[in-house]
Amino acid sequence: MQELGAVVDRVRASVESVIEGKPEAVRIALTVLLAEGHLLLEDVPGVGKTMLAKALAKSLDCTVRRIQFTPDLLPSDVTGTNIFDQHQRDFEFRPGAIFAQIVVGDEINRASPKTQSALLESMEERQVTIDGTSYELPSPFMVVATQNPVEMEGTYPLPEAQRDRFMARISIGYPSPDAELAMLDVHGGANPLDDLAPVAHAHDILKLIELVRTVHVADPVRRYAVDLVGATRTSPELRLGASPRATLHLVRAARAAAALDGRDYVTPDDIQALAVPVLAHRLMPTAETQLSRRTSEQIVLDLVARLPLPRPQGPAVRRG
Incomplete structure (x- = not known):
């Protein structure tokens, strides 16, 4: 560390x-x-x-x-495109700005929604597919x-x-x-x-990324992250809760946050500190919630405040 x-x-x-x-x-x-x-x-x-x-x-x-x-801006400007090379008599791939x-x-x-969607595969799969390649x-x-x-x-x-x-x-x-x-x-x-x-x-x-992957997350802390994300799916204030990908992102971010603090284990405090930046942008409040001017950030903070913390079971779960 x-x-x-x-x-x-x-x-x-x-x-x-x-x-x-x-x-x-x-x-x-x-x-x-x-x-x-x-x-x-x-x-x-x-x-x-x-x-x-x-x-x-x-x-x-x-x-x-x-x-x-x-x-x-065109999707091909982001991902790249195949250009016909007259000298080689074949198509040549020209990488886009995403490379x-x-x-x-x-x-x-x-940008238009079509161009925005050009980022989808690259962000998740870390690859770009052009004409089947x-x-x-x-x-x-x-x-x-x-x-x-x-x-x-x-x-x-x-x-x-x-x-x-x-x-x-x-x-x-x-x-x-x-x-x-x-x-x-x-x-x-x-x-x-x-x-x-x-x-x-x-x-x-x-x-450093390899080091972060080794940070330990105890089972009670994993359960706490799952329960917190699950609470967004049952909240009456939200018509769309956080996805399972959000749970993965929350735990991965908590590992990195723990490493930044010099620890090789994640605490519930790491999960709580990252709940708003990791979860809020994925949520869709109901129309009634929007009329009451309640934000996704406020809803996440309320869920964090209501959700019981896991009981300490050694250094891997100890708070702070």
Whole structure:
């Protein structure tokens, strides 16, 4: 775990040198990376969504591609296409922008639903199929997508299947006055991203991912995660609860969070801390719930508060 801590500290410091006053957002981004997931950043324009995604990408010595999603973007622009080579008298595959280790998808909900769906297979299967031929994506592979709130003009809400592919969703939020003052110093001159250099290599990330997979999850903690996700399916405030994929994502993210804290076991606190970012974006409140202005985040917090914690049974379940 010491090796993990040293690498993560370098990456965290690099990203936080650009993103002022948002340590929790940076932590969630690192958690999702080490848990082999994908991250959705949702907030109003101008709060640093794309900056966070780019800072994470530049801090890692990985191949990086940026996709600016627009209404006229085609699915083949994302996945690639076969081009006929007149000299070879054969079709040649031209990889799309998805063929990178870190893919930054900017304003994903400004693209058409057809183009959004082009990400589905790649995010889950880590491969792309064109004309019946499958092409493996590089490893590690992470999509960091940004989107504006659906109430904003010119946006296409992500379908349920696509939202479910993202391990976590977070909102950056407005900075505090002190952080905004510090931002003027950092961003007042040249682009701070220009000064960022890679502080970790792809092979470092792969080793850390393997280490995270070894983090122990005791049976009572597994049951707690299953019960929490199950509670979303029976809540009268929701017309769509979280899927079994959400349970897998919650436990995988909890493993990564435990490793970031220097532990080789998951506690119920890890599950609780990740419940909102991992579950809320997958839920669909009923019409009555929406009229009462109750959010998915509030519902998840209420479920966490009501669900009994597992009884301590040794260090693997001990709280905190």
